[in-house]
Amino acid sequence: MSFLKIEQVRKRFGAVETIKGVSFEAAKGEFVVFVGPSGCGKSTLLRMISGLEETSDGRILIDGEDLTHADPAERHVAMVFQSYALFPHMSVYDNIAFGMQINKVPKAEIQARVMEAARILQIEPLLARRPKQLSGGQRQRVAIGRAIVRKPKLFLFDEPLSNLDAELRTQMRVEIAKLHREIGATMIYVTHDQVEAMTLADRIVVLRNGEVEQVGSPTELYDNPANLFVAGFIGNPRMSFLDGVVESVSGGAARIASPAFAEPQTISGPFVRTLVPGESVTLGLRPEALHIDAGAPVLTAKVEITENLGGSTLIHARTSDGRALTLATPDRAAAREGSLLPLAFAAAPHLFGADGKRLSAPIG
Numbered sequence: 001m002s003f004l005k006i007e008q009v010r011k012r013f014g015a016v017e018t019i020k021g022v023s024f025e026a027a028k029g030e031f032v033v034f035v036g037p038s039g040c041g042k043s044t045l046l047r048m049i050s051g052l053e054e055t056s057d058g059r060i061l062i063d064g065e066d067l068t069h070a071d072p073a074e075r076h077v078a079m080v081f082q083s084y085a086l087f088p089h090m091s092v093y094d095n096i097a098f099g100m101q102i103n104k105v106p107k108a109e110i111q112a113r114v115m116e117a118a119r120i121l122q123i124e125p126l127l128a129r130r131p132k133q134l135s136g137g138q139r140q141r142v143a144i145g146r147a148i149v150r151k152p153k154l155f156l157f158d159e160p161l162s163n164l165d166a167e168l169r170t171q172m173r174v175e176i177a178k179l180h181r182e183i184g185a186t187m188i189y190v191t192h193d194q195v196e197a198m199t200l201a202d203r204i205v206v207l208r209n210g211e212v213e214q215v216g217s218p219t220e221l222y223d224n225p226a227n228l229f230v231a232g233f234i235g236n237p238r239m240s241f242l243d244g245v246v247e248s249v250s251g252g253a254a255r256i257a258s259p260a261f262a263e264p265q266t267i268s269g270p271f272v273r274t275l276v277p278g279e280s281v282t283l284g285l286r287p288e289a290l291h292i293d294a295g296a297p298v299l300t301a302k303v304e305i306t307e308n309l310g311g312s313t314l315i316h317a318r319t320s321d322g323r324a325l326t327l328a329t330p331d332r333a334a335a336r337e338g339s340l341l342p343l344a345f346a347a348a349p350h351l352f353g354a355d356g357k358r359l360s361a362p363i364g
C-alpha cells in the first residue's frame, strides 16, 4: 500500500490555477524528488502536503488517513527549508529540542532524541554553539536534526542545499542519502539540481506548469523519457535534438531523412510500423550517443566550444542546418574549436512524434 497518496490535487490562487490535477503515490521509505522549471509548482505542492498551503481540490492521504484539510500539526510531517529557520539566540541543542520542550516531552527523552539526531548528523561537538557560530552546512544539519527528533511520518525538503557552495552541496547530498538509508523514512525533496535529483531519488516526479509530465526512477526518465520536455529536462548536459522526416517504412525499419544528415538513416524496431511517410519526427541524442567517426559519418557538425572536464571532454557543436549538438568524448585532443567534426551514432537515437511524445521502444 502506498504511504503517501496524492489524488488529483489542485491549487488555485484567486482565479489562477497553479496545480492542475496532480496525482502520484510514494511507498513507505521511498525518496521522491520533485523537479521542474522555476514556477512549475514544486514548492506549492510540497506546502500542500505539509498543510502550510490549503488544497483547493483533490485528496492527500498519509498512511491511509485523509489529511487533505488537516492542520499541519496533525499530519506528522517535518519540513526542512532552504533558509534553515533557526532561532539565533538559542544553542544548537535548544534549537533541536525546542519543539519537544513546547510539547512537554520528558527531559530525559528530549536529551536522548537530541543526542541520537546529533550522532546521525555528526554535530555532537556543536551542540553548545549558537547558529551564527556555524557554517551553512552545519546550520542545515541542525535544521535537519530538528526534523529528525520529531520522528515524522514524512520528511519534506524544500531545496535544502541551494544556499550552500558547490563543495558543501556535494558533501551534504551524500549526507542526506546516508540519512535516508539510516532512518529509512519517506522523504519528498524539491530541487533544481539535476545531480541531486538523479542521485537521491528512488523516483522523480517531473512537473511542468502545474501538471505531472512523467513519474519514474532516474534511470527510467533518462533512458525512456515519455516526451520531448522530459527528454530535454532530465540529463546534464542536455539531450540534443535534430529535425527529421520519415521517408519510407518497410517491415521493421524506417528511413529517416534530416537536413543535418548526409544521407537518410535507417532506424529499426517494431514501433516504426506506426510511422507514416512524410511524418515529421524529432531525433534525440544524449551526449554519449554520438561519437567521432571519420570512416562512416552520419553528419558533420562545426565545433563551437570544447570543455575539458578532466576525465572527459564535452564538445558543443552545430549541425549544417543550425541545430546545437553536445557530445562527450574521453579524447581531449578530439576536436579543435572551429573544425568540422564527422559524427556517427553510438546508440540508436530516441524518436519523438510531432506531438512531442516518444515513439521509439523503451531501452533496457
Ligand SMILES: Nc1ncnc2c1ncn2[C@@H]1O[C@H](COP(=O)(O)OP(=O)(O)OP(=O)(O)O)[C@@H](O)[C@H]1O
Binding pocket: 013, 018, 036, 037, 038, 039, 040, 041, 042, 043, 044, 045, 192
Ligand atoms: N501565495 C501565492 N499567491 C499567488 N500565486 C502564488 C503564490 N504562491 C505561489 N504562487 C504561484 O504559483 C506558481 C508556482 O510557484 P512555486 O513556488 O510552487 O513554484 P516552484 O516550482 O517551486 O518554483 P521555483 O523553482 O522558482 O521555486 C508560480 O507561478 C507562483 O507565482
